[in-house]
Amino acid sequence: MEHYHMNLTLKVWRQKNSREQGKLETYQLKGISSEMSFLEMFDVLNEQLIVDGKEPIAFDHDCREGICGMCSMYINGQAHGPWQQNTTCQLHMRAFKDGDTITVEPWRSKAFPVLKDLVVNRSAFDRIIQAGGFISVNTGNAVDANAIAIDKKDADDAFMAAACIGCGACVATCKNGSAMLFVGAKVSQLALLPQGGPERESRVLNMVAQMDKEGFGNCTNTYACEAECPKGISVSNIARLNSEYLKAGLSTESK
């Protein structure tokens, strides 16, 4: 892979706190290596800002290996930037070329208010999990792990759904600000496993109710969420969510 250096223009959303209005500010960066990660490019910019006596740009990040789900930048109109199935922290500067202008915004959604600059509040996701994203099994209650055999395909599908990192890119990219992919992934994981059976109906009803309460929008099947999901979570999980929700609704009505 050829290495190169580039000069860039960055337009970054700056917002002091959740109460004040924000705006895009422009920064010039010189000599950025194509081997840097996107967040390392932000490190360089922040170091420059501090040396210049300015306040650095606040952004969320932690593991920098694509699994914690904390990083969350809207880059040139795409959640997590141009690469497919990729988080912001895994995006590398070889995705850009000398002279590029890059616009970076926070996740934009009613349910994810901006806290500062590029940092948003995603606690709504935690509250959705609190509403039912679990199996009620106290520590010590479990039977032997091999007591229940699980069809490998179901187990694999459950794993694929469970791979969601809770970053919120699906919400940020959806024109309706819908959290259906996030909720569908968790509902699917637990619906596919026999352990999730007893709470299957209450889970989906409660999680959807909480999702609505948090102000997330509805799904209109544009599939943008799947396209931007860094873990490639399939929209078939939304289909399963809808079917689980319908079945649960009918079943509880008849009870």
Place this chain on the structure above:
Amino acid sequence: MALDSKIPHGEMDKKWTDYKGHVKLVNPANKRKLEVIVVGTGLAGASAAASLGEMGYKVKAFCFQDSPRRAHSIAAQGGINAAKNYQNDGDSVFRLFYDTVKGGDYRSREANVHRLAEVSTSIIDQCVAQGVPFAREYGGLLSNRSFGGTQVQRTFYAAGQTGQQLLLGAYSALERQVALGNVKMYTRHEMLDVVKIDDKARGIIAKDLISGELESHFGHAVLLCSGGYGNVFYLSTNAMGSNVTAAWKAHKRGAFFGNPCFTQIHPTCIPVSGDHQSKLTLMSESLRNDGRIWVPLKKEDSRNPKDIPENERDYYLERRYPAFGNLVPRDVASRAAKERCDEGYGVGTTKMAVYLDYKDAIVRFGKIEAGKSGNDNVSHEEIVALGKKVVEEKYGNLFKMYEKITGENPYETPMRIYPAVHYTMGGLWVDYELQTTVKGLYALGEANFSDHGANRLGASALMQGLADGYFVIPYTLGNYLADEIHTNSISTDHPAFAEAQKAVSDRLNTLINIKGKQTVESFHKRLGKIIWDKCGMARSEKGLNQAIEEVRALKKEFWSDVRIPGEINSFNLELDKAGRVADLIELGELMCLDALDRNESCGGHFREESQTEDGEAKRDDENYAYVAAWENKGDSNWELHKEELSFDIVKPTQRSYK
């Protein structure tokens, strides 16, 4: 102060059962009145907070991230060990215990390790019940794989995302307790001090990272589950936010720090590419199951690896350690890579890398797949294509990650890897009950020192975090809290809270008012370089003495020239980072002191003065079979206490993986 490890009497395999049978209990009505603070929500913290909430305690849990699900346990890739013996390959609690004590190079406490091996099986049961989607075989039962340092298949896994799935299991249990009102969760909060009243831990000072405001929180007991301190090296596989602050504040308040120099350098990480590097990425150790590690036989060979014929390659692990080959423990594999690179056989632009090659594995898997079809006339290309598919199924996400970072396709070109800091075996000294030297203050998971000795085996960190949280602390904490049922909640107006809060506030004010010229990041980088060069994979008396001087000078410079922009009562990430780096600097000094004291080589701690003729680590059981527990006596001042280790079951021998 004499250290009392409180190891129960009796036979090794009965200690934990006997302990549980006689431990004090707290009745349900009293549990409701007892408050417990849990700092950190990784595997240890989330599992502890959830379990204690289920039992009826009033729990407050804290994490600095925006959600408990982000804790760095999430990044663990390879797997979790358990002595289930589902593979019928001779595994048992005893073997897991034995392997862990041996793997830790005889510097861990036998009784703790035995308990860990005992509860390992319940962890898998619990996780499966929570809906953790472990890998399964076609029959629907759980799949296992082998891991470095062992000869049985006892590792349970969920592709290369085992830590993520286990943490999400513990996180969901935690959120369930939040919904039930048993746990109150404080996200984007950082613990900045422990509050002691009458020599007992009674709460913490925490900072709301959004508003910048300080808060006092009371607890009848405080559990630190705040992870390790690998970021003292600046470059490590830890998350950017991972830090030692909670443990360090506890240390400053009287908790002894155990074996700080025991740090683990993981052999298979993606090498450093330049000065801009902010962190290193691990490639799971499971890759060593099927990949082969080599360097060219010729020095400074810069040919494309594909053009280097078989007979000009040095599979140095297979050569040096025929019995374990590429599966030697981490410390051995790391040092062997360093040795080859130091001798001039390294590869890649920096020459600080070795190859991890899947060429042979792809052909091997391909032949097996071709054999299944019963067709004998399968071309080499078809075999390779079939083999790649198998490799993708087993390691696809890791290969993808490698390609994203390096831009190279590891199915075609061997991966370049180099050791990097990954885990810290040292941590707060705890007794058998996981209590530190401060009453009512506990340390769980990577934050304590107890189970891995001088080297941790692969897939054992997840096991220990969950063992401590799900199956140890629920018993041992009750033994302490049973005597606290008459202690009413103490108001945070108590002078001890006010004093601690003022001290924290003063420190933050001092930091932000230094208004120097250098950034926090630049100090952190310099600290990392000192520690990596002189207290990294090889350590010597001369280097360590130099490092101590350099760290002290760096500390002085930091406190007179650091620049922190922004305001104190606001969302100020630089101020948060400055506090963490200040603590890491102090810890760095202690690490070097500890490494200097321990003039032997054991596990991940390699003293150049103590090696065999062929360059293997040489332990000194006569003089160093102890846990070094350091007591802080003020600025740059520590007193060493020793907990002598006895090995009643696993008799120390020089480790050999040949």
